Each structure stands twice: as C-alpha cells, then as structure tokens.
Amino acid sequence: ETGVTQTPRHLVMGMTNKKSLKCEQHLGHNAMYWYKQSAKKPLELMFVYSLEERVENNSVPSRFSPECPNSSHLFLHLHTLQPEDSALYLCASSQEPKDTQYFGPGTRLTVL
Amino acid sequence: DAKTTQPTSMDCAEGRAANLPCNHSTISGNEYVYWYRQIHSQGPQYIIHGLKNNETNEMASLIITEDRKSSTLILPHATLRDTAVYYCIVRGLNFGNEKLTFGTGTRLTIIP
Numbered sequence: 001e002t003g004v005t006q007t008p009r010h011l012v013m014g015m016t017n018k019k020s021l022k023c024e025q026h027l028g029h030n031a032m033y034w035y036k037q038s039a040k041k042p043l044e045l046m047f048v049y050s051l052e053e054r055v056e057n058n059s060v061p062s063r064f065s066p067e068c069p070n071s072s073h074l075f076l077h078l079h080t081l082q083p084e085d086s087a088l089y090l091c092a093s094s095q096e097p098k099d100t101q102y103f104g105p106g107t108r109l110t111v112l
Numbered sequence: 113d114a115k116t117t118q119p120t121s122m123d124c125a126e127g128r129a130a131n132l133p134c135n136h137s138t139i140s141g142n143e144y145v146y147w148y149r150q151i152h153s154q155g156p157q158y159i160i161h162g163l164k165n166n167e168t169n170e171m172a173s174l175i176i177t178e179d180r181k182s183s184t185l186i187l188p189h190a191t192l193r194d195t196a197v198y199y200c201i202v203r204g205l206n207f208g209n210e211k212l213t214f215g216t217g218t219r220l221t222i223i224p
Contacts, residue, residue: 103155
C-alpha cells in the first residue's frame with residue numbers, strides 16, 4: 001500500500017460513454033499526476049497538478065479532462081474515447097513536484 | 113533530462129543478490145538517480161534514490177560510481193516477489209526538469 005488509491009481498478013467502456021477515473025491520496029501531498037501506460041510502451045505523463053492548479057498538460061487530447069477539487073483528490077473525466085486509448089492509467093502524488101512520486105495501483109481501461 | 117541505458121532483461125537465482133546496472137553518462141551535477149519497479153500490471157513502486165553517495169534502505173542498496181556516470185541497484189537476497197521491470201531514472205529537482213521520464217527498464221526474473 002502506497003497511500004494512493006484508484007477506482008475503479010478495471011473499466012470497460014464504449015466509445016460514446018462518459019466515465020470518470022478517481023484517485024485519492026492519503027499522504028498529505030500537494031502535487032498529483034496522471035500517467036498513461038499503453039501496451040509495450042513507457043509510461044507517459046499526461047497531467048500535473050500542484051496545489052490544485054494544473055501546471056502541466058502534455059498535449060493530451062481534449063477527450064481527457066482532469067479535475068483536482070482539492071489536494072487529496074484527482075479525477076480524469078473520459079468522453080468519446082477511441083480504442084487506442086485503452087491502457088493502464090496511473091495516478092501518483094508527491095509532496096511537491098520535485099519530490100519522490102508514489103503511485104497508485106492503476107485503472108485498466110478498455111475502450112470497445 | 114539525462115538518458116539512461118539498462119539491459120533489457122536479467123535473470124537471478126532466488127536467494128542471491130540481484131545487481132541491476134544503469135548507465136547515465138550525461139547526468140548533470142544536480143540530477144538524482146531514482147529507481148522504481150513495476151510488477152506486472154501494477155503501479156510503479158519507488159525503491160530508492162541518490163545523488164552521489166551510496167544509499168541503502170530496507171528494500172535495496174544503490175551504488176553510484178564516483179564519476180556518477182553509472183549506478184547499480186542491489187537487491188541483497190532476491191525473492192520470487194522481486195520479479196518485475198526495474199526502471200532507472202535520472203531527474204533534476206529544479207522547476208521544469210523534475211519530470212520522471214520512464215524508459216523501457218530491465219525485466220528481472222527471479223529463478224526458483
């Protein structure tokens with residue numbers, strides 16, 4: 001247990017669905033991250049939030065919409081996804097962007 | 113960020129020390145060496161990090177060469193649960209270069 005939880009752990013959705021991934025950290029950290037890990041590819045950083053403000057968006061398509069309502073929670077809202085968006089989505093947190101990041105278990109997303 | 117080079121895969125007998133090498137010849141003076149591992153389909157797990165001195169914690173030891181161009185992660189008594197992909201990452205701590213950039217890592221298999 002790293003103190004970072006993600007729900008759901010598995011999600012199957014159609015291309016017209018709208019769903020949300022949730023991440024919660026119990027470590028008192030101020031920075032949170034979304035990463036994407038596609039099959040046989042390295043982890044890719046998607047978004048960085050520091051003190052609830054988005055500080056980085058790595059050219060992610062608008063069908064992915066992050067939300068950070070407070071320093072403990074991070075959401076990734078999904079709509080009109082494509083099959084190639086199927087991947088493991090990982091959340092991480094750190095005390096500050098420069099500190100060690102701790103990862104959650106991930107959400108395995110399949111888009112049909 | 114400096115790039116790292118790791119062997120694609122390694123085997124190690126259970127109970128023996130696993131020594132995982134990493135080359136980072138272009139590392140700069142303010143960049144740290146971080147190690148994470150990822151057990152199949154789980155989130156990456158932080159192991160250890162260091163700047164120039166050798167480091168040890170309950171999971172592993174990190175040996176950094178004097179010129180800092182390479183390092184070795186040592187798992188002193190490998191168990192079957194240590195089978196995972198191990199990532200060596202170089203990152204700075206200044207704003208703008210603090211990203212964790214994951215490569216393809218070393219797939220370590222512990223043999224019974």
